[in-house]
Amino acid sequence: MADRTFNVLFLCTGNSARSILAESALAKRGGRFRAFSAGSFPKGAVNPDALALLADCNYPVEGLRSKSWDEFAAPGAPVMDFVFTVCDDAAGEVCPVWPGHPVTGHWGIEDPSSIKGSDMERRRAFVMALRYLENRIDLFTSLPIDKLESSALTAKVREIGQGEGASSPRSDVA
16 A cells, blocks of 8 residues: 555635645645645636746646536546545535545635735735645645554544634534
8 A cells, every 4th residue: 555646636616726726735745645626616717826826836737727526526537535625615515425435624724815905915815825735735645644544544634624724623524
């Protein structure tokens, strides 16, 4: 199991900012994780502020797109090992039944795209969102996944979502 690649899906309602940031941040780290993102009601376009920040940080932006979570619940889709909601709205929705019964957790953070201020204020919000997601992803990727029982692994990934920047105290969703 040490050579196994784990599929990770980040969910948000619009799949235009937070889930995209998380997908790219995990993809940059590579290793034994393959990152995906989707939304319950995708906006159809990635937020330009998210793309600009990712590009400035030398994170992968190729192929990033706003898409429906239905793509990942359909036959033939990659089977997810982990599914994380990164916004409170998506966490409160009824998610599809994911094939393979992935470990789930809620890693909610505030929506940087909701900031309507100056370019600098919007940039600051996106930088903070990315930082919070990077912190969670770093903690997640350092877990001894191969050595943890399923219930302990679930508890650990949900605990990660309660870290600095958490937008919601919920840990029982996804």
